Amino acid sequence: MKYQAPRGTQDILPEEQPWWDCVYRTVARLAREYRYALIETPIFEDAGLFTRLGEATDVVSKEMYIFKDRGDQELALRPEGTAPVCRAYLEHGMQNHPQPVRLWYTAPNFRYDRPQAGRYREHHQFGVEAIGDEDPAIDAEVIEMLWRLYEELGLTGLTLHLNSIGDQNCRPRYLAKLREYYSDKLDQICEDCRGRYEKNPLRLLDCKNERCQPIIAGAPAFSDYLCDACRDHFARLRGHLDDVGIAYTLNPRLVRGLDYYTRTVFEIEPMEAGGQSSLGGGGRYDGLIEQLGGKPTPGIGFGTGIERIIINLKRQEVPLPEQPALEVYVAYQTPAARSVAFKLASDLRRAGVSSVVASGERSLKAQMRHADHLKANRVAIIGDRELADGTVTLKDLREGGKQTTIPLIDVVRQLDDQG
Numbered sequence: 125m126k127y128q129a130p131r132g133t134q135d136i137l138p139e140e141q142p143w144w145d146c147v148y149r150t151v152a153r154l155a156r157e158y159r160y161a162l163i164e165t166p167i168f169e170d171a172g173l174f175t176r177l178g179e180a181t182d183v184v185s186k187e188m189y190i191f192k193d194r195g196d197q198e199l200a201l202r203p204e205g206t207a208p209v210c211r212a213y214l215e216h217g218m219q220n221h222p223q224p225v226r227l228w229y230t231a232p233n234f235r236y237d238r239p240q241a242g243r244y245r246e247h248h249q250f251g252v253e254a255i256g257d258e259d260p261a262i263d264a265e266v267i268e269m270l271w272r273l274y275e276e277l278g279l280t281g282l283t284l285h286l287n288s289i290g291d292q293n294c295r296p297r298y299l300a301k302l303r304e305y306y307s308d309k310l311d312q313i314c315e316d317c318r319g320r321y322e323k324n325p326l327r328l329l330d331c332k333n334e335r336c337q338p339i340i341a342g343a344p345a346f347s348d349y350l351c352d353a354c355r356d357h358f359a360r361l362r363g364h365l366d367d368v369g370i371a372y373t374l375n376p377r378l379v380r381g382l383d384y385y386t387r388t389v390f391e392i393e394p395m396e397a398g399g400q401s402s403l404g405g406g407g408r409y410d411g412l413i414e415q416l417g418g419k420p421t422p423g424i425g426f427g428t429g430i431e432r433i434i435i436n437l438k439r440q441e442v443p444l445p446e447q448p449a450l451e452v453y454v455a456y457q458t459p460a461a462r463s464v465a466f467k468l469a470s471d472l473r474r475a476g477v478s479s480v481v482a483s484g485e486r487s488l489k490a491q492m493r494h495a496d497h498l499k500a501n502r503v504a505i506i507g508d509r510e511l512a513d514g515t516v517t518l519k520d521l522r523e524g525g526k527q528t529t530i531p532l533i534d535v536v537r538q539l540d541d542q543g
Contacts, residue, residue, distance in 0.1 A: 132237070132245025142444050143434045150276055151230060151250045158269055160228040160252055165208035167232065171200040173207050176415060177383055187235040201234035205251040206384070206409065206425055207416070213255050214418045223256030224423075230430070242432045251406075251427040255413070258422035260357050263388045263408060264364035270392060270404055270426045271370050277433065278442035281395040282403070284370060287346065287378040288358040289326065291386045291410065294351035299325050301344050309339050329379045345376035354387055361388060380405065384412040388424065394436050403436060404428025452539060453495035454481040457488050457507030465506050468516070468535060475540045496521070504535065 129135055136144060155162070171190050189201040202208060209227055212218070218225045230250050237243055252269060254262050267284070274282055290298060302325045310318055314333040321328060329340055350358065365372055372390075380389050391405030406426030413421035452472055456465040469481035480498060482491045488505070495503045505517040516535050520526045530538060 130245070132239035134244065134246075140434075142447055143437065144430065146437075146444055147250075147277065147430055147433055148230065150273060151228075154269060154273055154276070155228040155252070158226065158252075158265065160226040160254075163209060163212060163227045163229050164231070165202070165205075165212055165229070167234075168199045168201050169208055169211070171198040173211055173416070174200050174203055177207060187237050189234050189236060202231065203233055203235050205229055205231060205233065205249055205427055206253060206412070206423075209251075209253045209425075210255065210409075210412055210416055210423065213253075214413065214416055219256065219418065219421065224254045224262055225256055226252070226254050228252045242429070242435050244431060248430040249427045250430060251425060253423060253425035255423040256421055258357075258408075258410060260361035260388075261364055263361045263424050264368070266406065266424050266426055267365065267390055268368055268370060270406070270428060273428070274392065274403065274433075277437060279394070279403075279433075279436055279440060281440075283393050283395075284365075284372040285375040285378050285391045285393065285405075286362070286365075286372040287375050287389050288350060288354055288387050289346050289379055289385060289389055289407075290350050290354045294349055294354055295326075295386075298344070298346050298349040301349065302326070302328065305343055306339070313339055324383060326379055327383075329377050340377055343377065347374070347376055357387055380407050384409040384415065386410045390426075392428075394439075396439070403432055448478065450480060450498050450500040451477045452479045452502050452504050453491070453498060453500035454479060454504045455488060455491040455495065455506070456482060457505065458511075460508065461506040461511055464511065464532075465504075468504060468506070468532070471536045472539060475536050477536070477539050502539075 171188070174188060175184055177184055188203050190198060191200075192198055209229065213225060213227075228251065230248065232246050232248050234246055236245060239245060250273075252266060254266055271282075271284065289295070303321065306313070306321055306325065306328060310321060313321075313328075313336045314331065316333070317328050317331050317336055320331070328336075329343060331340065362372070378389055378391060379385070385407040387408040387410065389405070389407035391402045393401050394403060404426055405428075406424065408422065408424040410422040411420070412423060413419070452469070454465045454469045454472075456462050465481050469479040472479040480500070482494065486494070488507075492503065501520070501522055503519045503521065505519060507517075510516055510529075510532070514532050515529050516532050518528050518530060518535075520528075
């Protein structure tokens with residue numbers, strides 16, 4: 125073929141759509157239950173919105189799609205969802221709304237990364253942001269919402285990893301200790317980590333390179349360096365999770381891949397190990413709004429990849445909810461019946477009865493095979509006899525092909541009543 129989907133992207137074919145529909149329906153229902161409002165932001169933004177997130181992060185330094193438009197403005201395809209939502213929060217004066225402002229979105233994100241299972245250059249994400257309140261109960265609410273999403277989709281065997289990475293008051297002391305720990309090990313770590321040591325040492329703990337894992341395992345734990353306020357915030361969060369029965373594993377090495385995180389960070393993983401096993405995660409970003417030009421404003425959110433959810437649903441053999449059946453296939457036996465069949469299908473759809481009308485010059489036998497392929501519940505047959513009598517022959521495929529003849533004018537009402 126001359127053209128194919130770009131590397132790291134995929135076509136979501138009709139047979140895959142029921143999985144996506146199942147996830148999106150659950151996402152939308154949960155968002156309504158938690159009273160999060162839908163927001164949509166542009167696929168591309170001013171590149172500076174993302175580059176200010178930290179040049180030491182892989183997203184900014186290696187993975188962004190950056191280009192200039194005809195006005196010579198530097199733009200970037202959206203690599204993540206939080207910064208655009210925070211930009212919209214400021215631009216549209218949401219800081220004047222009752223706080224916290226609860227927002228949710230589903231959107232494609234773009235990162236130039238090495239494609240592999242569960243990691244695409246275009247991937248779709250469900251995310252939420254709760255902006256304007258630092259109460260740890262909001263942290264627990266966000267975590268519970270993500271946990272419930274996986275639970276209600278039917279995923280099992282998941283582990284919630286939880287950590288606190290402090291704030292501007294206690295982080296400097298920890299970073300000094302971390303640098304001290306790594307200072308005599310620089311020849312043992314990967315080249316990327318040697319750069320992180322200088323620019324952003326906290327990201328040393330996020331490295332996935334096998335060479336660096338033994339060093340990470342021996343690193344000091346942030347929990348030993350938290351200030352009283354961060355320690356209290358983390359304790360209260362854990363108490364709320366205990367109250368609603370969500371188990372968690374304290375992971376002192378857990379950090380997130382972007383620089384804006386403070387205090388709470390979390391990830392949820394299935395039993396399968398590996399660098400791409402994380403289903404979703406997030407954390408608190410109490411300094412991000414200020415970075416973007418606003419007043420100090422707390423916030424917390426999560427993101428979860430739809431592709432990874434579906435991979436794990438299939439891996440765990442979670443059954444899909446039963447899909448709505450095609451109610452009626454309208455068949456015709458003669459060219460003269462074609463227009464009547466077309467109108468009947470249209471009338472049925474207007475009444476809310478799903479219908480497909482035959483096309484082309486197929487024989488009735490071929491039309492019946494087509495109806496069977498589409499898994500239709502009934503076939504409405506119109507031929508010369510039915511045209512002459514003003515009737516329709518209904519064949520119920522759920523009851524062994526049982527046939528009845530009813531007046532054409534009664535078909536829509538009868539099928540609508542029967543559902």
